[in-house]
Amino acid sequence: MAAVALPSTDPIHPEAFLRVADICGRRPVSEEEARRNRESGRGPRRARASVRGLLSVSPSTWWLWCQTGVAPHGVKVGGATLWRAGDVLALASRSPNAQEG
Secondary structure, X not given: OOEOOOOOOOOOOOOOEEOHHXXXXXXXXXXXXXXXXXXXXXXXXXXXXXXXXXXXXXXXXXXXXXXXXXXXXXXXXOOEEEEEHHHHHHHHHHOOXXXXX
C-alpha cells in the first residue's frame, strides 16, 4: 500500500500507512533554497509548501520513540519505513506529549 497524504479535513483510515513526513510534517523549502541545494547536491532540490504533521513531534523524537518502544515499530515496504495509521492514532490518543498537530 502507498503512503497517504493527510489533508486536514479527511479522516484517516486506521489501516492506511504513514511515512515520517505524514506523522511529523515537513518544513517549507523556498525556490532559492531549492536552487542552492541543487548546486550543493544536498537537501531538498524542489520547492515545497509546509506540510502539517499528525503529531507535534520532530522526526528525531519520532525515531527515538520508535527505538525506545514509546511509538509503534514501523513496517519496511520497498526500503521505506511506514507505520499503520491506527497505531499512530492510538499513540496520539493516549500520550499527552504526542498531541495532534
